[in-house]
Amino acid sequence: MVTGFNNPPGMTPKGRAFVELALWLTLAGGAWYMSGDFAGPLPGYEPGAAAWPRFIILLLAGAAILQFVSKFRKAAASATDDDEAEKPRFRGAGLQIAATFLAPLAYGWLLPKIGHFIATPIFLVCFALILGERRIRLVLLTSVFVYAVVLGIFSALFYVPLPEGSLSFFADISHQIMSWLR
Numbered sequence: 001m002v003t004g005f006n007n008p009p010g011m012t013p014k015g016r017a018f019v020e021l022a023l024w025l026t027l028a029g030g031a032w033y034m035s036g037d038f039a040g041p042l043p044g045y046e047p048g049a050a051a052w053p054r055f056i057i058l059l060l061a062g063a064a065i066l067q068f069v070s071k072f073r074k075a076a077a078s079a080t081d082d083d084e085a086e087k088p089r090f091r092g093a094g095l096q097i098a099a100t101f102l103a104p105l106a107y108g109w110l111l112p113k114i115g116h117f118i119a120t121p122i123f124l125v126c127f128a129l130i131l132g133e134r135r136i137r138l139v140l141l142t143s144v145f146v147y148a149v150v151l152g153i154f155s156a157l158f159y160v161p162l163p164e165g166s167l168s169f170f171a172d173i174s175h176q177i178m179s180w181l182r
Helices: 013-038 051-080 093-114 116-130 136-157 168-181
Strands: none
Touching: 013 051, 093 116, 116 136, 116 168
8 A cells, every 4th residue: 555654755665665774774773782781691591681682673673674675576566567656645744754753762761750550551542643543442442452461461470570660759650550460
């Protein structure tokens, strides 16, 4: 499906595929570099603390490369078929693209301040709305489901301490939620 969001004016689909690949690989490279802070040995786990994050980073880079190859092939195939004219970009597409990249950064910045228990449900709802979903009931149900699964896996199953927040008001709410979970 060709949309204005996927094909901004002035950029060929092949050019967009290269830009997306560069952005994803830059993100993966930055994450790999930042994981070096905890790359030392870990007692009882020979690969070290950075093994799993780096495995996920490699999966991200691999998925970006596969997506690039797929988009590049599709762009090459559609370049030979000029029957379908490119649709104009919808209004606000640039804002939506910016919000798609800035929302996770804002979430990561807010997480240590207001804690996982408050930041995550807000992020899930906001990100679904940014991506264009307008059925509020579906957004809320999906967000609650994802939030419950994350809490169930990390808090109840593995007992992983999630960030509680450094601001006292939010930390108190996080403590209350944790007491309900246990």
